[in-house]
Amino acid sequence: MFKRFKIPEATIGRLTSYSRFLKEADEKGVTTVSSQQIARATGVTPAQVRKDLAYFGEFGTRGVGYNPRELYNYIMKILGLDRRWSVAIVGAGHLGTALSLYKGFAERGFDITCIFDADPEKIGKKIAGLEVRSLEELSQKVKEYNVELGIVAVPAAAAQEVVDIMVGAGIKGIINFAPVNVSVPEDVVIRRVDLASQLEYLTYHLGETR
Amino acid sequence: MFKRFKIPEATIGRLTSYSRFLKEADEKGVTTVSSQQIARATGVTPAQVRKDLAYFGEFGTRGVGYNPRELYNYIMKILGLDRRWSVAIVGAGHLGTALSLYKGFAERGFDITCIFDADPEKIGKKIAGLEVRSLEELSQKVKEYNVELGIVAVPAAAAQEVVDIMVGAGIKGIINFAPVNVSVPEDVVIRRVDLASQLEYLTYHLGETR
DNA sequence: ACATGTTTGTTAATCTTTTAACAATATTTT
DNA sequence: AAAATATTGTTAAAAGATTAACAAACATGT
Ligand SMILES: NC(=O)c1ccc[n+]([C@@H]2O[C@H](COP(=O)([O-])OP(=O)(O)OC[C@H]3O[C@@H](n4cnc5c(N)ncnc54)[C@H](O)[C@@H]3O)[C@@H](O)[C@H]2O)c1
Ligand SMILES: NC(=O)c1ccc[n+]([C@@H]2O[C@H](COP(=O)([O-])OP(=O)(O)OC[C@H]3O[C@@H](n4cnc5c(N)ncnc54)[C@H](O)[C@@H]3O)[C@@H](O)[C@H]2O)c1
Numbered sequence: 001m002f003k004r005f006k007i008p009e010a011t012i013g014r015l016t017s018y019s020r021f022l023k024e025a026d027e028k029g030v031t032t033v034s035s036q037q038i039a040r041a042t043g044v045t046p047a048q049v050r051k052d053l054a055y056f057g058e059f060g061t062r063g064v065g066y067n068p069r070e071l072y073n074y075i076m077k078i079l080g081l082d083r084r085w086s087v088a089i090v091g092a093g094h095l096g097t098a099l100s101l102y103k104g105f106a107e108r109g110f111d112i113t114c115i116f117d118a119d120p121e122k123i124g125k126k127i128a129g130l131e132v133r134s135l136e137e138l139s140q141k142v143k144e145y146n147v148e149l150g151i152v153a154v155p156a157a158a159a160q161e162v163v164d165i166m167v168g169a170g171i172k173g174i175i176n177f178a179p180v181n182v183s184v185p186e187d188v189v190i191r192r193v194d195l196a197s198q199l200e201y202l203t204y205h206l207g208e209t210r
Numbered sequence: 211m212f213k214r215f216k217i218p219e220a221t222i223g224r225l226t227s228y229s230r231f232l233k234e235a236d237e238k239g240v241t242t243v244s245s246q247q248i249a250r251a252t253g254v255t256p257a258q259v260r261k262d263l264a265y266f267g268e269f270g271t272r273g274v275g276y277n278p279r280e281l282y283n284y285i286m287k288i289l290g291l292d293r294r295w296s297v298a299i300v301g302a303g304h305l306g307t308a309l310s311l312y313k314g315f316a317e318r319g320f321d322i323t324c325i326f327d328a329d330p331e332k333i334g335k336k337i338a339g340l341e342v343r344s345l346e347e348l349s350q351k352v353k354e355y356n357v358e359l360g361i362v363a364v365p366a367a368a369a370q371e372v373v374d375i376m377v378g379a380g381i382k383g384i385i386n387f388a389p390v391n392v393s394v395p396e397d398v399v400i401r402r403v404d405l406a407s408q409l410e411y412l413t414y415h416l417g418e419t420r
Numbered sequence: 421a422c423a424t425g426t427t428t429g430t431t432a433a434t435c436t437t438t439t440a441a442c443a444a445t446a447t448t449t450t
Numbered sequence: 451a452a453a454a455t456a457t458t459g460t461t462a463a464a465a466g467a468t469t470a471a472c473a474a475a476c477a478t479g480t
Binding site for chain 1: 219222223225226227230251252253288289290291295297304305307308309311312314315317318319320358359382383384385389390391393399401403404405406407408409410411412413414415416417
C-alpha cells in the first residue's frame with residue numbers, strides 16, 4: 001500500500017497527534033492547514049511534521065498547505081485505521097474495567113468485544129454491557145469476534161501466561177500493562193505500557209534540576 | 211549528586227525495568243548479576259545495560275558483575291526514588307479511579323494523597339479511602355500534602371484548564387492522560403500518555419506486514 | 421604463580437532521528 | 451505580468467542513540 005522503509009517509531013505516535021488536530025480543524029470547517037499550524041498544535045517543529053509525512057507520500061500543495069480532511073484520511077489509512085479492530089481485554093480488575101468503559105477507543109476504531117478474567121467471582125459479571133468470561137473461552141471467542149488485538153491488564157506474575165494464551169488463540173498485537181517483560185513469537189507485535197515508569201520520568205527530571 | 215550530561219530519554223525507562231529485575235533478584239537471594247542477565251530479563255542488549263549505567267557512574271566489578279541490592283539502590287536514587295512523592299489525581303472518572311486504587315504506585319514510592327473532580331455528584335465520595343474534593347480546594351491541599359506530582363484524568367477539553375490550576379498551585383511534574391497537547395511553563399515537566407496511540411502502534415505494524 | 425575465562429567500563433563505529441536549508445510551486449499584491 | 455510572499459517536499463548536515471570491540475580488572479583452576 002504505502003512505501004515502508006524504516007519509519008521511526010516516534011513518527012507513528014506523532015501521526016496520531018496530527019490526525020486528532022486535523023479532525024478538529026476539519027470539523028471547524030478549516031480547508032487548509034500548514035505544517036506550522038500542525039506543529040504548533042502538537043508540540044513539534046514544522047520540519048518534523050513534513051518529514052514524518054514525507055515517509056508516506058506527498059499530501060500537501062506547495063505554497064498552500066494541507067487539506068485537513070484529506071490528510072486526516074491519509075493518516076488514518078497509514079495507521080491502519082481505515083477499518084475497525086476487534087479488541088479483547090484480559091483482566092477485569094481496576095484497570096481492565098476502566099479501559100473497557102473508555103469511550104475514546106471506539107472513536108479511533110477499536111471495539112472492545114470481549115473481556116476475560118480468571119477469578120470465578122468476576123466471571124459472569126457485566127462490564128460495559130459485556131459479560132466477563134473465563135480464559136477457557138478465549139480461543140473460541142477470539143475466532144467468533146475476529147479479535148486481532150489484546151490488552152493485558154493482569155498482575156505481573158500472570159502476564160506471560162496470559163500472553164501465551166492470547167498468542168495461541170491467534171491474537172497478533174498486544175498491549176501489556178503489567179510492569180514486566182514478556183516474550184512473544186516474531187510475528188506478534190507487543191508493546192509494554194508502564195505507568196509507574198511515566199511518573200519516574202518526572203521524578204528523574206525533577207531531581208535533575210535541584 | 212550525579213553527573214548529568216544529556217541522558218537519552220529511553221535510558222530512564224530502561225532503568226525502571228532494570229530496577230524491577232534487580233529487586234526480584236535480590237529478594238531471591240542472588241548476590242551477583244551480569245549485564246547479560248539484566249539484558250535478557252528486560253529485553254535489551256548487555257551493551258545497552260552497561261552504557262545506560264555508565265552515564266551515572268561505575269556500579270559493578272569487572273570480571274564479576276553487579277550486586278543486585280546495591281545497584282537497585284543506586285538506580286532508585288538516580289530516578290529520584292530514594293524518597294516518597296505525594297501525588298494528586300484530578301478526574302475521578304473511570305481512569306482516575308483505577309489509578310487511585312492502583313497498589314503499584316505506592317510500591318515505587320508514589321502516594322496518592324488527594325483526588326479532585328469538578329462534578330458535584332462525585333465530590334464527597336470516597337475512593338481508596340480518600341475523599342474526592344472540588345478544584346477550589348486544590349491549591350490548599352497541594353500545600354497541605356506537599357504534592358509535587360499531578361495526574362490529569364479529565365476529558366481532553368478540560369485538560370489545559372486543569373493543568374493551569376495544577377501549575378498555579380505549584381505542582382512541578384504532570385502526567386496527562388487526555389489525548390491533547392497542553393502547555394506548561396519551562397520549569398514544569400509534563401508527559402503525555404496516549405493509550406489509544408499505543409493501540410495504533412500495533413495496527414500500524416500489523417498493516418505493515420500484510 | 422600463571423594461564424584461562426569472565427565481565428565491566430569505555431571508546432570507536434554504526435545506525436537512526438532530528439533539524440536546517442532551499443529549490444520548487446502556488447498565491448497574493450502591486 | 452512581475453514581484454513579493456507563503457509553504458511544501460527533499461536533500462544535506464547535525465545531533466543523538468545503539469551496537470560493537472576491547473583493554474582493564476577480577477576470579478578460578480592448575
Ligand atoms: N490500576 C491501575 O491504574 C494500573 C496502573 C498501572 C499498571 N497497572 C497494571 O495493570 C495490571 C492490572 O492492574 P489492576 O490494578 O487492574 O489490578 P487488579 O488486581 O484490580 O486486577 C487484576 C485482574 O486480573 C485478574 N487475573 C489475575 N490472574 C489472572 C489470570 N491468570 N488470568 C486472567 N485474569 C487474571 C484478577 O482476577 C483481577 O480481576 C497490573 O499488572 C498492574 O501492575 C494497573
Ligand atoms: N478510561 C480509560 O481507560 C482511558 C484510556 C485512555 C485515555 N483516557 C483519557 O483519560 C481521561 C479520563 O477518561 P475517563 O475514561 O476516566 O473519563 P470519565 O468521563 O470517566 O472521567 C472524567 C472525569 O473528569 C471529571 N471532570 C470533567 N471536567 C473536569 C474539570 N474541568 N475538572 C475536574 N474534573 C473534571 C468528570 O467529572 C469525570 O469524573 C480522558 O481524557 C480520556 O481520554 C481514559
